Amino acid sequence: MKDRTIHFVSLGCPKNRVDSEVMLGVAQQAGYRHTGDPGEAEVIVVNTCGFIDQAKKESIDTILEMADFKEAGRCSRLVVAGCLSQRHPDEMAAELPEVDHFLGSSDMLELGEVLSGGAQRMLVGNPADWVVGADTPRQLSSSPGSAYVKIAEGCNRTCSFCVIPELRGKQRSRHPDDVVREVEQLVARGVREVNLVSQDTVAYGRDLDGGIRLADVVERVAEVAGLRWLRLFYLYPEKLDDRLIALLGQHPVVLPYVDMPLQHAADGMLRRMKR
Missing domain, CATH: 3.40.50.12160 (Methylthiotransferase, N-terminal domain)
Structure with a gap:
């Protein structure tokens, strides 16, 4: 063959x-x-x-x-x-x-x-037509033991400098059950560090029914047996609630990490960016 x-x-x-x-x-x-x-x-x-x-x-x-x-x-x-x-x-x-x-x-x-x-x-189709899921075929290419997990796709913001909503569509959050199932599959394959990513991680869940928020999925993923480290990327500090801050500061698996862009220290810049 x-x-x-x-x-x-x-x-x-x-x-x-x-x-x-x-x-x-x-x-x-x-x-x-x-x-x-x-x-x-x-x-x-x-x-x-x-x-x-x-x-x-x-x-x-x-x-x-x-x-x-x-x-x-x-x-x-x-x-x-x-x-x-x-x-x-x-x-x-x-x-x-x-x-x-x-x-x-x-x-x-x-x-x-x-x-x-x-x-x-x-x-080339509609950018809002698809979201990765636990059943989606995927072959890891990152370092052994570490993987990125997309928890949402798209973005609802209208920042003046950004074309992401045009390229990726409106925000579509995955249900926590689906995210947890993917992480369980990854851990079974030897992954020990999971990095949660999306276009706007802090806004995760706002498009889902039932009041689901970022802390819900973080807490559940952090409890997956065998996972050692959980890191959150693109966590812009628009609204970090007390529950999420507690997970970042106290949970032994959740790393105390926030990648805050420098412009978040300048109110005038944020206004010009429409953030």
């Missing part, structure tokens, strides 16, 4: 890394073996970032670099996914004839259709 190989380049944030790991899981289900050498890959996937100009330039440069392997390597299909193709699908399709397929920021599972053959070139 022919050895079918695939190579991934994941750019941008840890949330993008989770999406790349989902596509890697999809590829493995389709019978593809991951290779770290793009020169050996039959299919190359670039998961892009489109947040700021520097990130967009890095994405375009990487796409063109990977396109060279259509001549210098085994690559027969180049797939571009993620935020940049979500933001500029028509322009990219017109200006990058080297790319065989485009997926958006919520189209990770469509990679299966691409790999099976016969998929159309443009597969």
Whole structure:
């Protein structure tokens, strides 16, 4: 049987890394073996970032670099996914004839259709159509023992500088039951450190029924047997309630960590940012 190989380049944030790991899981289900050498890959996937100009330039440069392997390597299909193709699908399709397929920021599972053959070139869909779940195929690519877990997708804020709601849609929080089930699966696979991520972690649960809040999912995840460390990322201090502060300060598994951007110390800057 022919050895079918695939190579991934994941750019941008840890949330993008989770999406790349989902596509890697999809590829493995389709019978593809991951290779770290793009020169050996039959299919190359670039998961892009489109947040700021520097990130967009890095994405375009990487796409063109990977396109060279259509001549210098085994690559027969180049797939571009993620935020940049979500933001500029028509322009990219017109200006990058080297790319065989485009997926958006919520189209990770469509990679299966691409790999099976016969998929159309443009597969960029509604950015609010998908949220990762415990049953989603996923193959970890991070250091052994550590994993990122997305607890929500999208954002409801209207910050003046930010295009994330356009790229990722409105906030969709996962139910705590689903998050806990994924963490249990990860711990069973040897993960000991879990890093919770989303576009706006402190707003987790506000779109769910039943008054669910961030402290609910943090408390439940922290009690998963075998988990040693739990860290919260993108925890902007708009509203840290007493229960969450107590978990950060007192729970032996929850690390006392808040990644606070410097602009949160400047009221004038926050007003200009519409935060």
